[in-house]
Amino acid sequence: MSKDIKVNDISRKTEQFFHLDTKNLPKLPYPYEDWEDPPFPGVAEVKRKGKDISLDGILNVPVPAPQTEEEKEKLVAAFLEGLRKLLTVENNWPFLKPLLLSLDNCVRCNTCAEACPMFEMSGRAEIYRPLFRSEILRRIIKKYIHPGGKLTARFTGADIDLNWETVARLAQLAYRCTLCRRCAQTCPMGVDNGLIAREIRKLFSQELGIHPAELHEEGTVKQLDTGSSTGISPAALMDLIEFMEDDITERTGLKIKMPFDKPGADILLLHNAGEFLSWPENIEAFAIIFEQAGLNWTMSRELVGYDSVNYGLFYEDVQLARVTLKHAEVAKKLGVKKVVVAECGHAHKAIMAIGDRVWLDEVNIPRESCMVTLEDIVLNDRIRIDPQRNNFPVTLHDPCNITRSMGIIQPQRRIIKKICPQFREMTPHGVNNYCCGGGSGFAIMQSANFPTWRFTVPGRKKFAQILNAFSREELDPGINKYVCAPCSNCKGQIRDLLTYYDAWEKTRILYGGLVELIVNGMVNIPEGFLEWEFH
């Protein structure tokens, strides 16, 4: 059925273009061979009201459902105008070059499809093929932007109909990709379908105001307004810190005052603020390690200075630039020697790789991954660790933005191999890793039927990889084991995955960060920093 779908069909006037049949989803490994997915849930009337979910009946980006032909035409025209802008250097200087290279160089070999977890784990659904989305955009450009395109369309295969259905479904397709860029890694031509998806998101956000609320209104807008996408104000932050300082003393006997706004410190540590609320043990572990290693470090209490997230990376350039400039200002004002990005993947990319385009001249402050900072501490024995304290099966999840996008592969491995005697890799790993299934902000989209989709399609690959990292004997629920996921977004997704598949009860796999393992191994604190409780 799915194979019958052709790119030009996207403009078809049907209520729902594609139906995902959970019967086609690949089987899960032991002990989930008999796992059966229920039929895919629909979206309640109250949630779908006024929204177009005509791609696949899944709701994560609120595309409006215009009622009149006039409204539709207006939106299509706005899309086309936005597309023209996307293809000019004055309107898209940051990403025009890689976008054009990706649009022009594809040879349709479909190597990308075989690398894409969305395509594989949907049971090879045609619409989730990376090329399907990119090809729609290419054909629209060929027919509606290139001079004379309409006349030649019939002969070039670009005879796509640019109606509202096409536009609305393209917006939804841009949110059926986690931007993991595994396709770009494998493409022999260097085509980046992830970038194309992200640029489509940008067009919709900047030109039509269409974006998931979790990323925009409740994301970057809230972050710039209240200081954090979580809504944590500086006063709330101090309450949380006070609690964590007491918690450290209770758990370890250490008395630590977390440093804030220390001018001229060697290091400004930037955490994803989600850690303060959901994984305080991660914040505590960083403080313990940095203090015990004698680092001269600080955190910031300034708005945005205590939240490293930048959801702009996932959906548009304007907010991306606003947030990263704010991060740069905070670092500059404190006069720190360098910024260290804690365990958050997309913050790594936003502050370092993409940030390089903005952190210029007087704000050109060195930025470093915490993996490197921690490697220096652990490998040079600046703290004392007894690996026997971590003597349980451990595997490592590679956050796409840290590994594939940044090339930071070995530091975290050298640490974990030194402190975890039963460490084993997932297959594949490093730059060839699979996304957690929550990338590009998916992990924080908790509404309508979208979570079920991210657990059963992209998350399925990661869940299978996690299970496969352990032997049948080790998967016994009597044995503690750990999947180390040094990224807040990945942790959220893995927590939700383990919950959805009831894996804590069935297999006793706990998830958490890297610093928790380091502190769990430290000899000068009582054993048991890691609490074997699922949360």
Added chain:
Amino acid sequence: MAIFQHGSVSIDVDEDGFMQEPDKWNEEVAKALATTEGVDDMTEDHWKLVNYLRDYYLKYGIAPMIRKLCKETGFSLKKVYELFPSGPAKGACKVAGLSKPTGCV
């Protein structure tokens, strides 16, 4: 946006049933919202949890971290799930009139 009605209670809620105007919260509203979470009888423990969340929210504008919530109410996470089956964030916070959690939490 939708209107949630239960008995004499009528409030604006978002698509996931969270209150849109948290200052309109009162005990009647809490009882009504609790029914959407499968809690028909608000016991003393339910109120202890809800009131703690409410007070924290009024002071800091967010829900507290779960570890703190457990410590200060004396409830284990398991107990919180027993009281509100969909959990602290989706269940208890909704009944306490808080808005939906946001960010990487």
